[in-house]
Amino acid sequence: MDKSPTSAAGGILHRFSSFRKSTVSRIKERKSMSKKLSLTSDNEEEITEIFQIKDTEIPSKPCSVSQIREYIKMDKLKEAYVNLLSLRLEIQQKRGALEEGSSDVDLVNKETEISMLFDTLKNKIADIVRSRMLPSVNKELLAQLVTIVLQEEKKKSKRMPGWMEMWENAVRDGVRDTLKKVHLDKPEQNTSWLAVHLGLLGEAIEEDLKRVKAELLSSYPRDFNVFETYVSCYHEVLEVHLKELLEKVTEANDYRALLDFIIHHCPSGLRTEQGAMKLEQDLINKTKTAYCDRLMEDFKAALENIIKLERDDFWKTKKTPDRTDHGFLASRVNMKICQLIESYTRMLKEIDENHGKLFVRFSLEELHQFHKRFEEEFRQHTRSLLTSDLLDMCLWVNYHITYINTFLLLKEQIQCYRESCLTQVEQLEKDMDEVTQKFRQTLMDHFKTEIKPYLNGMMTKKWIKTDEDFTQVTSRIESYSGLCKSMRNPAAQIFVNDVHYYVIKEYVSQLMKKRYSCKNNKNEEAADKMRTQWKELKKLFEEMGSSLDWLYPLGNYLCDIIGMENEKSIKNILHPFVSDYPDISKTQMSAVLYFRDSGLSLERRQVINQFNLIKRDTGNIIHGHSFFIDMK
Structure with missing residues (x-):
């Protein structure tokens, strides 16, 4: 010395x-x-x-x-x-x-x-x-x-x-x-x-x-x-x-x-009268700043360790996620993050109130990067589950639901910092919405991939004779219905609505493809089959808790049009049908009539003329929902 x-x-x-x-x-x-x-x-x-x-x-x-x-x-x-x-x-x-x-x-x-x-x-x-x-x-x-x-x-x-x-x-x-x-x-x-x-x-x-x-x-x-x-x-x-x-x-x-x-x-x-030792303020400030910087580095390392633990303890070992007492799939990621922020902030505030506030802002900003790294690591280490057996595929789905729940909870838990760090909290809300939306969309894409081949079998000659494809559709909907019970709201509600909308859209869109037309009075048989299936779909989505009530009347309208015997009867229901679903086009209406019977060209023309008049009269009506316009 x-x-x-x-x-x-x-x-x-x-x-x-x-x-x-x-x-x-x-x-x-x-x-x-x-x-x-x-x-x-x-x-x-x-x-x-x-x-x-x-x-x-x-x-x-x-x-x-x-x-x-x-x-x-x-x-x-x-x-x-x-x-x-x-x-x-x-x-x-x-x-x-x-x-x-x-x-x-x-x-x-x-x-x-x-x-x-x-x-x-x-x-x-x-x-x-x-x-x-x-x-x-x-x-x-x-x-x-x-x-x-x-x-x-x-x-x-x-x-x-x-x-x-x-x-x-x-x-x-x-x-x-x-x-x-x-x-x-x-x-x-x-x-x-x-x-x-x-x-x-x-x-x-x-x-x-x-x-x-x-x-x-x-x-x-x-x-x-x-x-x-x-x-x-x-x-x-x-x-x-x-x-x-x-x-x-x-x-x-x-x-x-x-x-x-x-x-x-x-x-x-x-000690001074304030209890501390009187030293050069520069030394004290330098030590406080160094301490804060070190904690920031430790916090970043701790976040990385959270990802590592999830990878080693769950993704690599294919461990089933935990469940809460209410049956929700859960991880401890959100709790670990909140405990880290609280613990590090408390340690700094005991030394310096301002450095404690500074650390809160830093930690929230660091979470902006964390969710991206987490998502990247998760996708990289769970992708192989999709190419394995059915159990691994179920585990893959459960992992997505688990982390949807995790980031939804984290979004709620950071609200305690809204008053002191408004900008950072608002950015994190967007981040959490983004990551949960991505996980939810990934699940939705997987559901679509699973169910689309069977939906493509609707409104065909085979469909008239067998329920095989429709049974596969309802089976997969029921599977995802059970999974949705493990997902927290509002993500669960959004996902259920997305499934409901997609299934109905794809089911109805088969009518527009003109792959089959009911000959020899088979339109009544097709209408009865369609009505039975529509009721089953309606029951499934009601049980799942879909809030898209406005979709339910659509099947009744279509079944009525397809099963009607003559043109006059069809004209009688055109007005309420078009009023409820004003985005249906002339081409789409023609496709529905073609499915009913491709041979009645004059009758179809008269119905289309009536349809055009109704569309003209209702053209300026503002409707809260779109459906037919989303069909390709």
């Missing part, structure tokens, strides 16, 4: 910020040094007596330089200091006795020696301060140390400045040494390396400040501001240490531990 003095900005309690300035700055800012160092308490005389060197204590003749050096080495600070004072006085007297402009080499050498001795003494004092000398260990030595610092500061020596600054720096170095001794594992050694270290760090600082307050405080004059100085130094050194730790952090739980330490669990002696 760098041992150079660090900037004190932002690392000290507000009420002690002025104390951290250099001795020179403090001298300039204050009217006199006496306000800093003179003793102004009620027991001033007693304290002055303790921390003062009397003139009588200064020997008239100093001991040798080597002896002074030995005194310093043996921690006999006062002996060394009074002899240094005597030596300094002796040199000053010799310097004063020299004629103006003259010099003495020996005197210069002695001045150099005394300067070096004072530096040695200063370094010795710094070592003692840094080593946390306590009164219980050597009260006398500590008193000598304080006395020397006070004396030198009071002299305002230009040649030997900075004794208080030296003391502060020594305190800071001692604080730095204390933090260095706190155990720190490497990240690869212990996943909780930072949380453990910060816990030990807090304990070490707490204990040290308690020791300072209990033992050191009473051993220094009040104007040293001992406790405040230690707090200030801890702020400085700890801030540097936290910056170094931040450079090593890569995981979200470590960022969290760091922020939790700063905001909630820093040592009590370093």
Whole structure:
């Protein structure tokens, strides 16, 4: 760790910020040094007596330089200091006795020696301060140390400045040494390396400040501001240490531990009135941002893991989806996503409310990409089910219904964020509608593929003789009717309506293909068969819950027209028929009449003429439904 003095900005309690300035700055800012160092308490005389060197204590003749050096080495600070004072006085007297402009080499050498001795003494004092000398260990030595610092500061020596600054720096170095001794594992050694270290760090600082307050405080004059100085130094050194730790952090739980330490669990002696530790705001913001960024990356990875789990646990193993108590097919995908958003947001909000809100927006935006990746992976890994046996095909259908339900629920569950993230919620609503529509359309296309060959067999000579194709049609409708009970609304309702509309459209469109015409009065037989089948279809779709009630009368109209004996009877029902289904064309009407009997050309012409008149009269009527216009 760098041992150079660090900037004190932002690392000290507000009420002690002025104390951290250099001795020179403090001298300039204050009217006199006496306000800093003179003793102004009620027991001033007693304290002055303790921390003062009397003139009588200064020997008239100093001991040798080597002896002074030995005194310093043996921690006999006062002996060394009074002899240094005597030596300094002796040199000053010799310097004063020299004629103006003259010099003495020996005197210069002695001045150099005394300067070096004072530096040695200063370094010795710094070592003692840094080593946390306590009164219980050597009260006398500590008193000598304080006395020397006070004396030198009071002299305002230009040649030997900075004794208080030296003391502060020594305190800071001692604080730095204390933090260095706190155990720190490497990240690869212990996943909780930072949380453990910060816990030990807090304990070490707490204990040290308690020791300072209990033992050191009473051993220094009040104007040293001992406790405040230690707090200030801890702020400085700890801030540097936290910056170094931040450079090593890569995981979200470590960022969290760091922020939790700063905001909630820093040592009590370093807390502000708000409870947190006062540090440079840039450091705090940098840590919060890094934490948020890490959580965002973790969230994206967690979404990818959701897809992976679905792939490995369900699609690859062909596991049957779960069901709710109400019989709906279900997955845990939507719940996992909601729990992720809630959990990550809560963790961030505990640190910073704004970052929590930011994360909600990010997570909702990330879901915009998630549903596309999910759909792509799903199609890729379930496509093979369609080329396998019937059970696999049923499983393929069940998977589609499962994820229709999943994304419908997710659409509902994100509504709680509408007030704070309106834009993101509205976009996700569109996304969820899009993905459920795609899954629903895929099911519909599969249904069409299954049923179309049998619908194409309607209104043919074979159809008149057998119900084989129609039985296949109703069987598949019944199968999908059961599947729809596993699908949630509104998707289930839309799907049922789509099935109903498609079956009826394809059934009726067979009349338009002119592949068969009822000869020899077989039109009544065809009409009866068609009426029976129409009733069965109507019953099926009513049971499925179709809301397309307007389709039901269509079969009755067509059966009546096909089964009628003469042209006059047909004309009587043309008006209500065209009024209910105004988009039927002349060509389509002709095809229905052709199926009834291709040989009655004159009769058909008369019916068509009547049809044209009705179409002309009802041409401007606005109808809410279209049907015949959708037929090819």
